[in-house]
Amino acid sequence: MNKMPNWADTILVPLLSLLLAAVISGVVIxxxxxxxxxxxxxxxxxxxxxxxxxxxxLYYATNFIFTGLAVAVAYHARMFNIGGxxxxxxxxxxxxxxxxxxxxxxxxxxLIGGGLAAAIFGAAWxxxxxxxxxxxxxxxxxxxxxxxxxxxxxxxxxxxxxxKAEGMEPATPSFAAEIALPNLSAILGTFGIAFSDRGPANxxxxxxxLACVGVWILIWRTKLGYETRAFGExxxxxxxxxxxPTKIIMIAMLISGALAGxxxxxxxxxxAERLVLNAVEGAGFIGIAVALMGxxxxxxxxxxxxxxxxxxxxxxxxxxxxxxxxxxxxxxxALVILFTGALDNMxxxxxxxxxxxxxRKEAK
Amino acid sequence: xxxxxxxxxxxxxSKAFGPVQANKDISIRVMPGTIHGIIGENGAGKxxxxxxxxxxxxxxxxxxxxxxxxxxxxxxxxxxxxxxxMVFQHFxxxxxxxxxxxxxxxxxxxFLLKPSLNKARKExxxxxxxxxxxxxxxxxxxxxxxxxxxxxEILKALYRRADILILDEPTGVLTxxxxxxxxxxxxxxxEEGKTIILITHKLREIMDITDTVxxxxxxxxxxxxxxxxxxxxxxxxxxVGRKVLxxxxxxxxxxxxxxxxxxxxxxxxxxxxxxxxxxxxxxxAGEILGIAGVAGNGQSELLEVLGGYCVATGDIFMNGEPIxxxxxxxxxxxxxxxxxxxxxxxxxxxxxxxNFSAWENTAFGYHKDGKYQKNGVxxxxxxxxxxxxxxxxxxxxxxxxxxLAAKNFSGGNQQKIVVAREIERNPDLLLIGQPTxxxxxxxxxxxxxxxxxxxxxxxxxxLVSVELDEIMSLSDRIAVMFDGKIMGERLxxxxxxxxxxxxxxxxxxxxx
Numbered sequence: 001m002n003k004m005p006n007w008a009d010t011i012l013v014p015l016l017s018l019l020l021a022a023v024i025s026g027v028v029i030x031x032x033x034x035x036x037x038x039x040x041x042x043x044x045x046x047x048x049x050x051x052x053x054x055x056x057x058l059y060y061a062t063n064f065i066f067t068g069l070a071v072a073v074a075y076h077a078r079m080f081n082i083g084g085x086x087x088x089x090x091x092x093x094x095x096x097x098x099x100x101x102x103x104x105x106x107x108x109x110x111l112i113g114g115g116l117a118a119a120i121f122g123a124a125w126x127x128x129x130x131x132x133x134x135x136x137x138x139x140x141x142x143x144x145x146x147x148x149x150x151x152x153x154x155x156x157x158x159x160x161x162x163x164k165a166e167g168m169e170p171a172t173p174s175f176a177a178e179i180a181l182p183n184l185s186a187i188l189g190t191f192g193i194a195f196s197d198r199g200p201a202n203x204x205x206x207x208x209x210l211a212c213v214g215v216w217i218l219i220w221r222t223k224l225g226y227e228t229r230a231f232g233e234x235x236x237x238x239x240x241x242x243x244x245p246t247k248i249i250m251i252a253m254l255i256s257g258a259l260a261g262x263x264x265x266x267x268x269x270x271x272a273e274r275l276v277l278n279a280v281e282g283a284g285f286i287g288i289a290v291a292l293m294g295x296x297x298x299x300x301x302x303x304x305x306x307x308x309x310x311x312x313x314x315x316x317x318x319x320x321x322x323x324x325x326x327x328x329x330x331x332x333x334a335l336v337i338l339f340t341g342a343l344d345n346m347x348x349x350x351x352x353x354x355x356x357x358x359x360r361k362e363a364k
Numbered sequence: 365x366x367x368x369x370x371x372x373x374x375x376x377x378s379k380a381f382g383p384v385q386a387n388k389d390i391s392i393r394v395m396p397g398t399i400h401g402i403i404g405e406n407g408a409g410k411x412x413x414x415x416x417x418x419x420x421x422x423x424x425x426x427x428x429x430x431x432x433x434x435x436x437x438x439x440x441x442x443x444x445x446x447x448x449x450m451v452f453q454h455f456x457x458x459x460x461x462x463x464x465x466x467x468x469x470x471x472x473x474x475f476l477l478k479p480s481l482n483k484a485r486k487e488x489x490x491x492x493x494x495x496x497x498x499x500x501x502x503x504x505x506x507x508x509x510x511x512x513x514x515x516x517e518i519l520k521a522l523y524r525r526a527d528i529l530i531l532d533e534p535t536g537v538l539t540x541x542x543x544x545x546x547x548x549x550x551x552x553x554x555e556e557g558k559t560i561i562l563i564t565h566k567l568r569e570i571m572d573i574t575d576t577v578x579x580x581x582x583x584x585x586x587x588x589x590x591x592x593x594x595x596x597x598x599x600x601x602x603x604v605g606r607k608v609l610x611x612x613x614x615x616x617x618x619x620x621x622x623x624x625x626x627x628x629x630x631x632x633x634x635x636x637x638x639x640x641x642x643x644x645x646x647x648x649a650g651e652i653l654g655i656a657g658v659a660g661n662g663q664s665e666l667l668e669v670l671g672g673y674c675v676a677t678g679d680i681f682m683n684g685e686p687i688x689x690x691x692x693x694x695x696x697x698x699x700x701x702x703x704x705x706x707x708x709x710x711x712x713x714x715x716x717x718x719n720f721s722a723w724e725n726t727a728f729g730y731h732k733d734g735k736y737q738k739n740g741v742x743x744x745x746x747x748x749x750x751x752x753x754x755x756x757x758x759x760x761x762x763x764x765x766x767x768l769a770a771k772n773f774s775g776g777n778q779q780k781i782v783v784a785r786e787i788e789r790n791p792d793l794l795l796i797g798q799p800t801x802x803x804x805x806x807x808x809x810x811x812x813x814x815x816x817x818x819x820x821x822x823x824x825x826x827l828v829s830v831e832l833d834e835i836m837s838l839s840d841r842i843a844v845m846f847d848g849k850i851m852g853e854r855l856x857x858x859x860x861x862x863x864x865x866x867x868x869x870x871x872x873x874x875x876x
Contacts, residue, residue, distance in 0.1 A: 233720065
């Protein structure tokens with residue numbers, strides 16, 4: 001017997017969590033002397049007000065879709081991949097190398113080549129923790145965190161030395177102009193839709209949406225997805241069925257790492273068009289919250305990624321407009337993560353009880 | 365003289381979990397110095413009722429009287445101080461503590477342990493004499509047998525001054541002789557005036573030892589009768605609500621070719637414990653080999669090896685061809701390809717994925733089957749759903765809804781989903797472990813018929829069960845396992861539970 005209807009589980013609970021987070025954020029904003037309603041208006045208009053702002057929102061959302069999907073795929077195999085941050089950073093390195101050292105004749109080919117390189121580099125960075133988990137039982141949470149920390153000095157060293165551009169900045173040279181991915185205004189333009197060309201949203205959004213569909217098919221329509229979910233639900237049952245644990249852990253983590261790496265299509269190839277220091281900007285970690293909130297389902301992840309895109313972009317506008325420190329915005333984001341993720345049960349339990357008592361009344 | 369007040373009286377106890385009414389207006393009187401049996405199928409509400417009595421759950425309505433006095437039992441502390449002791453099905457002992465330490469755990473007197481231990485030692489000796497409950501107070505729990513551990517649980521309750529003992533399925537883990545010993549102890553406790561409530565689903569135990577018996581069905585108390593005035597088939601009928609065949613009808617076996625030949629099989633687990641020792645046997649087409657034994661004597665490992673997910677040494681031949689026991693290709697998939705189907709002992713841990721729907725579980729292990737695929741890449745979910753619906757119909761799974769998650773079916777229906785999946789593969793060899801554990805009587809009858817039908821189609825069947833009755837009634841040959849070895853083989857017509865019980869306890873008969 002399900003404790004409550006599906007719609008309550010997938011829509012009502014996250015919505016209420018969000019509302020709670022908003023209320024407490026409001027209190028926080030009021031405490032530092034601003035009007036919470038005005039702040040909310042600023043945030044919403046900052047994220048959705050103009051098509052330039054919306055472009056930023058979509059750009060962030062694209063990042064979060066990739067990292068959210070990465071967490072979700074691993075999660076279905078009961079692997080908690082905390083390493084999205086590092087995998088995306090190393091993925092960026094792969095994309096940068098492919099774009100810098102191979103003279104692609106056209107952006108479409110660069111997209112395929114660079115995207116593949118990003119995926120392979122990201123997957124490779126996930127492969128070692130995956131192998132250690134599968135063969136040695138080293139906990140994937142610990143090893144992926146360590147691999148995050150290892151990714152920073154590796155890329156930092158390269159950006160300060162071997163692949164550094166001329167000048168003061170630790171970054172690679174810019175990629176050739178011909179291989180720049182079309183931005184969203186160009187794409188929408190072909191359909192006759194006007195959209196600001198000053199924002200960073202680009203063709204990577206299309207790839208992210210395709211990735212959502214791809215992950216959905218993989219998890220719910222293929223043998224591999226079936227085996228992955230079975231393994232994630234019950235390792236003992238998977239062994240009985242003849243599902244190879246090592247194989248599932250490796251493949252799920254490789255796909256997860258590849259998805260995280262593919263974030264580079266957006267931030268490295270689509271936006272910066274070069275690799276800069278700290279290119280991932282925490283998107284790998286936000287992916288965990290996005291997957292959690294999206295219930296590890298691509299559709300949920302899409303919605304959660306958009307929400308976090310709004311929070312990110314709106315938050316940036318908020319801190320600029322009200323001159324409140326950037327950290328306050330982080331507090332608001334953290335509240336959302338806390339309520340939708342960690343404190344999920346706090347909202348869930350009372351609602352479950354409510355539905356149970358409602359049902360009991362019906363029975364009587 | 366006024367009438368003696370009952371040790372326990374429950375009046376109108378009701379308890380609902382959500383929409384499920386686990387206990388419905390239950391009233392019961394248990395007189396002091398008697399053994400009162402509570403019998404019912406899984407999910408009938410026995411455990412819920414006892415949990416209310418022991419303070420784990422709070423009843424929605426109803427009253428509890430202990431020795432005639434109305435008593436509130438909000439938690440287990442209150443139950444203990446009311447003189448109620450509980451022996452759980454799964455013991456609550458600290459494995460690496462001694463008997464003595466376990467007994468005083470939670471009721472130590474002061475800051476220092478030593479005085480409590482000394483006091484307990486004295487008291488334990490007294491209790492042991494009084495009730496013939498002999499245990500070594502300094503033995504470490506993990507080193508003593510299950511029967512002994514159970515005695516520690518009883519001692520724990522007595523040490524806490526329990527006058528009322530509740531035992532939940534106490535014989536599930538015991539050999540027949542250990543069970544007899546337990547019953548002697550219970551008899552002794554009764555003589556000393558203790559009141560005992562025995563929860564079980566085994567009719568024989570009820571008949572053997574109880575004074576009165578209450579039958580539960582679907583949360584209701586359907587009858588309370590004097591044991592002397594009833595009989596097993598009447599009780600079974602009260603439990604299920606219809607007439608049940610307790611005996612399995614089957615024609616004599618017609619054994620054919622040897623299907624499975626096992627030679628000198630050995631299993632050593634990861635801790636280096638030698639689990640299966642030099643086991644050899646064979647099974648012919650059209651016969652059922654039953655493996656009897658107390659749980660944990662190597663039967664599980666034997667099934668796992670044959671099922672392809674436990675490493676072993678030795679030789680296994682299937683239809684005369686050797687089976688690879690060690691290579692990478694030795695897994696559940698390869699076994700299925702060789703015509704071995706497997707209903708595992710524990711459907712919750714292995715046979716099913718509880719969060720998967722019935723149709724996903726029907727494909728489980730056979731998800732690579734060609735008829736479940738389309739376009740070469742994707743799984744044909746619609747075909748699996750269709751197949752599941754048909755299987756559910758043939759095996760009378762209720763509710764017949766392929767979309768429902770496995771966890772939402774009752775034990776019997778879950779088991780039918782597994783059995784349908786495996787039997788309908790038309791295997792040459794069926795491995796079936798504990799086919800009716802936690803399964804209601806109606807489904808037991810059905811599953812037994814399916815097993816016999818498969819045998820009569822000329823298939824080989826390896827049956828592992830801890831229920832001796834099941835082994836006796838289904839098997840064409842019986843092998844008994846103890847400590848990883850096969851102690852001997854018997855024909856069901858030429859043996860009896862006493863002889864098998866001795867073999868299960870590792871006592872080699874003269875003829876073996």
